[in-house]
Structure formats: structure tokens, C-alpha cells
Amino acid sequence: MAVEQEVTGVVSHIKGPIVVADGMRGARIREIVLVGEEKLIGEIVRIEGNRTVIQVYEPTEGMRPGEPVERTGEPLSAELGPGLLGQVLDGLGRPLPKIAEMTGPFITRGIKLPTLPRDVKWSFKPSARVGDRVVPGDVLGTVPEGAVTHKIMVPPNALPGRIVEMAPEGDYTVEEVIAVVESAGGVRQEIKLYHKWPVRMPRPFREKLEPTMLLVTGQRVIDTFFPIVKGGASAIPGGFGTGKTVTLHQVSKWADADVVVYVGCGERGNEMTDLLQHFPKLIDPKTGRPLLERSVLIANTSNMPVPAREASIFIGITYAEYYRDMGLDVVLTADSTSRWAEALRELSSRLEEIPSERGFPAYLPDYIASFYERAGRIKVLGRRDEMGSVAVIGAVSPSGGDLNEPVTQHTMRYVGAFWALDKDLAFKRHFPAINWLKSFSKYVAELKYWWIENTGYDMMEYRERAMEILQKASSLEEVARVVGEAALSDENRLVLLAAEMIREGFLVQNAYHEVDTYCSPKKQAMLLKALVEFYDRARPLVEAGVPMSSIREMSSVGLLMRLKFVPEDEFEEALKEALTKLETEASMLMAEVR
Numbered sequence: 001m002a003v004e005q006e007v008t009g010v011v012s013h014i015k016g017p018i019v020v021a022d023g024m025r026g027a028r029i030r031e032i033v034l035v036g037e038e039k040l041i042g043e044i045v046r047i048e049g050n051r052t053v054i055q056v057y058e059p060t061e062g063m064r065p066g067e068p069v070e071r072t073g074e075p076l077s078a079e080l081g082p083g084l085l086g087q088v089l090d091g092l093g094r095p096l097p098k099i100a101e102m103t104g105p106f107i108t109r110g111i112k113l114p115t116l117p118r119d120v121k122w123s124f125k126p127s128a129r130v131g132d133r134v135v136p137g138d139v140l141g142t143v144p145e146g147a148v149t150h151k152i153m154v155p156p157n158a159l160p161g162r163i164v165e166m167a168p169e170g171d172y173t174v175e176e177v178i179a180v181v182e183s184a185g186g187v188r189q190e191i192k193l194y195h196k197w198p199v200r201m202p203r204p205f206r207e208k209l210e211p212t213m214l215l216v217t218g219q220r221v222i223d224t225f226f227p228i229v230k231g232g233a234s235a236i237p238g239g240f241g242t243g244k245t246v247t248l249h250q251v252s253k254w255a256d257a258d259v260v261v262y263v264g265c266g267e268r269g270n271e272m273t274d275l276l277q278h279f280p281k282l283i284d285p286k287t288g289r290p291l292l293e294r295s296v297l298i299a300n301t302s303n304m305p306v307p308a309r310e311a312s313i314f315i316g317i318t319y320a321e322y323y324r325d326m327g328l329d330v331v332l333t334a335d336s337t338s339r340w341a342e343a344l345r346e347l348s349s350r351l352e353e354i355p356s357e358r359g360f361p362a363y364l365p366d367y368i369a370s371f372y373e374r375a376g377r378i379k380v381l382g383r384r385d386e387m388g389s390v391a392v393i394g395a396v397s398p399s400g401g402d403l404n405e406p407v408t409q410h411t412m413r414y415v416g417a418f419w420a421l422d423k424d425l426a427f428k429r430h431f432p433a434i435n436w437l438k439s440f441s442k443y444v445a446e447l448k449y450w451w452i453e454n455t456g457y458d459m460m461e462y463r464e465r466a467m468e469i470l471q472k473a474s475s476l477e478e479v480a481r482v483v484g485e486a487a488l489s490d491e492n493r494l495v496l497l498a499a500e501m502i503r504e505g506f507l508v509q510n511a512y513h514e515v516d517t518y519c520s521p522k523k524q525a526m527l528l529k530a531l532v533e534f535y536d537r538a539r540p541l542v543e544a545g546v547p548m549s550s551i552r553e554m555s556s557v558g559l560l561m562r563l564k565f566v567p568e569d570e571f572e573e574a575l576k577e578a579l580t581k582l583e584t585e586a587s588m589l590m591a592e593v594r
């Protein structure tokens with residue numbers, strides 16, 4: 001990382017991860033410095049005259065005043081190139097397995113390990129030629145990286161120019177020059193298979209597009225009720241044990257995205273151990289191969305200081321944007337953004353900034369926005385007519401499950417979908433425990449045509465009908481709590497039954513059930529349509545005087561509620577059977593009262 005290698009400063013104070021250095025001439029805010037004899041990685045966060053305040057990403061124990069501080073001249077950057085996929089990295093983008101090999105389970109300090117392996121050769125196939133004029137974002141060639149065709153692009157910060165040298169097809173390490181681009185002013189720019197990008201700066205694109213495509217997650221309550229789009233942002237807040245991690249894993253596994261970036265910011269050490277054991281075992285249902293082959297996993301282990309946790313989210317989103325820029329759809333999940341915001345709070349307090357709500361700094365909202373606003377569907381740089389997207393999904397884990405705290409409240413303002421987890425639902429084992437009255441998605445209206453075009457069903461229409469039934473049932477339940485269910489009219493008791501069928505037959509979805517774990521959009525549409533139609537078919541029966549007890553006993557009620565467990569290829573047949581049964585039973589009940 002070191003560029004200038006000049007010793008310009010001396011450590012004067014050490015306070016946990018915050019170090020003050022004197023005499024750092026020419027240093028700039030956000031510059032990376034190497035702190036102390038052990039050259040720990042730090043970032044300049046404040047400059048006050050001769051005093052430079054540095055947040056250090058590695059433990060500072062044992063460091064003393066008087067130790068040197070070196071400048072690097074560079075901001076905190078991510079390495080972007082082939083070899084990212086399949087990696088398990090720490091909060092600074094260093095490969096965890098390699099760190100473990102070098103040091104055993106205890107991370108020693110000052111390890112400088114590049115993210116991308118330097119010894120691996122990648123098979124590069126050029127697609128541009130000497131003499132071609134290129135601009136940032138243009139593709140020079142491709143490298144196969146697992147299931148992804150990795151595009152080697154002119155970096156966004158390069159000058160446009162003419163290709164004057166081009167490597168022939170062959171195997172190259174990331175450090176070898178594969179092209180030279182000469183700018184109009186005569187600047188020779190050597191291009192390698194990788195480049196670096198400052199993580200706190202969003203990568204540029206040509207144009208932001210309106211999000212109109214559903215990000216299919218296969219999770220019914222999400223796709224149908226509170227959908228997220230490709231390039232959308234959503235948050236999933238909830239207390240401990242309400243299902244944040246399971247939901248994020250389900251979304252990572254099933255979403256129709258090309259690449260997944262998973263950032264783990266755990267509080268408890270065992271959460272990260274779980275993640276490191278569990279995530280690499282997830283199987284990609286599309287290929288039958290490990291999901292990790294098209295993912296990057298960032299795990300903030302508990303022995304790393306809080307600043308690393310703070311930085312890791314930005315490193316993760318930079319990786320996501322990089323694959324987006326190739327024209328791919330990417331999903332980034334962060335579990336949990338509360339731990340990340342708490343890292344910010346801790347740093348702010350150590351910097352003795354004036355605290356705002358609950359000790360968080362006043363810039364917390366801007367900070368949360370700087371993460372979620374990097375989600376989007378875009379037209380890529382360069383002269384390609386390609387789109388890419390990054391969808392961002394952040395878990396929020398407010399202490400005590402209190403959704404009124406600042407991180408949840410501010411997050412709510414920057415996301416398009418909000419999946420509010422409910423501890424009562426989780427307690428009843430209604431999973432995903434997404435509360436249908438407190439959650440929202442601003443993408444519903446946009447997606448009306450997506451559903452019609454992709455499934456042939458006007459799903460948002462059934463969604464609205466189902467929502468009416470659920471809302472009505474919720475107010476009836478309030479009433480029933482006071483007067484007892486028996487006091488309700490049969491019309492109202494039918495609403496309760498219809499709501500129960502929608503809850504059990506549609507909203508509840510078992511992540512561990514072979515069939516139920518994923519539900520295609522078409523199956524979702526047909527299933528919800530059938531459940532709403534049940535209500536429409538039963539209503540005239542109740543009006544004609546058929547007792548609710550007889551309606552409840554129809555075998556078609558159970559059939560409809562269990563349809564979700566029928567595999568996709570047998571589904572239409574089973575649905576037809578259930579609806580025929582419903583028709584027969586309804587006609588018989590009607591005949592009885594006539």
C-alpha cells in the first residue's frame with residue numbers, strides 16, 4: 001500500500017483505536033497511514049493544525065508515543081479484479097484463510113496481504129485491438145471467473161485514449177500489464193487485470209435508471225407483499241432471534257442475481273464463527289455448486305477493532321459496484337448495519353464529538369444514506385449499452401428490538417422496502433416473521449407490469465385484495481379479543497378464516513423445507529389468486545346461510561393451505577384439483593341450505 005514511504009509523523013497519544021500523531025506534513029483527510037513500528041493500517045479522520053487524528057484498523061496495544069507514522073498518499077482502497085469471487089475476507093479485504101495460515105487463529109498485527117492472489121494466472125481473452133480508441137468503462141477483454149465472465153474494463157479514473165499495446169490471448173497474473181492506453185496528451189497508462197478504487201467514493205456510471213424489475217427472492221412475503229427491485233434498497237430490522245440472518249441467507253441463495261456480496265458485522269464472536277462455517281456450505285440452487293463461487297464474503301471477526309467494521313461496509317459496496325459495472329446484477333447483504341453504526345458511535349465518542357440522539361453522532365443519517373444510496377440500477381460507463389444493478393439489503397438489530405431507535409428510523413428514510421420483523425410472530429413460529437401491517441415497499445406500483453409480463457397474472461391486484469383481508473382480520477381480532485369470536489357475525493368469521501388461510505398458506509414459508517424454501521413468482525401468483533378466490537367463493541355461501549362450521553370443514557380449505565408444499569412441476573395439477581374440490585363442496589353446501 002505504501003507509495004511515498006516517508007516518515008512524516010510521530011505518535012503522540014494513543015486511545016484505543018484512535019491515535020494522534022504530530023508533524024504529519026502534507027497529510028490529507030482520509031489518507032491511509034502506517035502507524036507505529038508494526039506499521040498498523042490507519043486512516044486520517046481529522047487534522048487540527050499540527051495534530052493528525054488517525055483511526056487504526058488493527059489493535060494498538062503495546063504502541064508507544066514516539067513511534068513513527070508513515071504516509072502512503074492513498075485513500076482506503078479496494079483491489080478490483082479477477083479472484084474476488086470465492087473469497088472470505090476480513091474487514092480490510094485481507095483473505096482470512098491466508099491470515100490464519102500465517103498466524104494461526106490469532107491475528108497478528110501489521111499484516112499486509114493483498115486481496116487478490118498474486119500468483120494465480122487468469123486466462124485473458126482480448127476483445128479490443130491496438131489502435132482502438134477507448135474511454136473509461138470500455139471492455140478490453142474477458143477472463144472466466146467461475147460462473148461469471150469477468151470483463152476487464154478501462155478503469156473509471158483513467159484518461160480516454162488510444163490502445164498502443166495489447167497483450168495476446170494467454171494466461172496472466174493480476175500484476176501483468178495487459179494493455180497500454182495513450183491519452184490525447186500523451187500519457188501512457190498501463191492497464192492490468194486489476195485496479196484500485198477508493199472505497200468511500202461511489203463508482204461512476206452513465207445514468208441511473210428507474211427500477212422496474214423485481215429482484216426475485218422466491219420468498220413469498222417479500223416478492224409479493226414487500227418486494228425489492230434489482231437495484232433497490234431494503235432493510236430488515238428485528239430483535240434477536242426474529243430471523244434476520246436466515247432471511248439474508250435465503251435472499252443471498254435464491255435471488256436472481258449474478259453475484260452476491262455478504263458483509264458480516266457481528267457483535268458476538270460466535271455469530272461470525274457461525275457465518276464462516278455456514279455460508280461456505282450454502283449451495284447455489286442454480287448450479288449445485290457452492291454459492292461462495294459467485295460470492296464475496298466479508299467477515300469482521302471480533303478480534304478486529306471497530307474501525308475495521310466501519311470500513312468493511314464500504315469495501316463490500318465497492319466490490320458490488322465493480323461487478324455491477326460489468327453489466328451484472330448484484331445483491332449486497334449486510335448483517336448487521338447496527339453493529340456498523342455502533343462502530344461509528346464508538347469512534348465518534350472517542351473523538352469527543354458532540355453526541356446526538358442516543359450517543360450517535362449528528363451525521364449518522366448522512367452516513368446511513370451514504371451506504372444505501374449506492375444501491376441502484378444503472379447504465380454502465382463506456383460505450384456499451386449495458387445495465388447493471390446493486391441491490392442493498394441491510395439487517396438492523398436494535399437493542400431490545402425497539403424499532404423507534406435512531407438507526408432503524410433513519411434507515412427507514414433511505415430504503416424502498418422495509419421488512420419489519422415481529423417478535424410475537426417469531427415466538428409463534430410464523431416465519432418469515434415479517435409483520436404485514438408494519439412493513440412497506442415503495443416498489444409495488446412500479447412492479448405491476450413486471451408481474452403481468454412475467455407471470456401472466458395481475459399479482460398486485462391479488463396483493464391488494466389479500467392485504468384488505470389481512471387488515472380487516474386484524475381489526476376484527478381486536479374486537480374478538482374483547483367480545484369473543486363467537487360474538488362475531490359469520491361474514492366476519494369468514495374474513496378471519498380467509499386471513500388465516502393467507503397467513504398459513506402463503507405468508508408462512510419454511511426456509512428448511514425442500515419445496516417451500518423457494519417459490520417461483522408464477523406459483524406465488526397462482527397460489528395467492530386461489531386463496532383470494534376462496535374468499536370470493538365462500539362469501540355467497542355465508543350470505544345464503546351456510547354455517548361457518550361447515551365452511552371450515554370443507555376439505556378444500558386444507559388442500560388450499562397445503563398447496564405451497566407441492567413441487568413446482570406438479571403444482572398446476574394440484575391447484576386444479578383443489579379448485580375443483582372447492583367448487584363441488586361449495587355447490588353441495590349451497591344445495592343443503594336451499
Ligand SMILES: Nc1ncnc2c1ncn2[C@@H]1O[C@H](COP(=O)(O)OP(=O)(O)O)[C@@H](O)[C@H]1O
Pocket residue numbers: 238239240241242243244245246247431432433509510511512
Ligand atoms: N424462514 C424461516 N423458516 C424457518 N425457520 C426460520 C425462518 N426464519 C427464522 N427461522 C428460525 O428462527 C431462528 C432465528 O433466526 P435468525 O435468523 O438466526 O435470527 P436473528 O438473526 O434475527 O437473530 C432460526 O434459527 C430458525 O430456527
Ligand SMILES: [Mg+2]
Pocket residue numbers: 244245246
Ligand atoms: Mg443473526
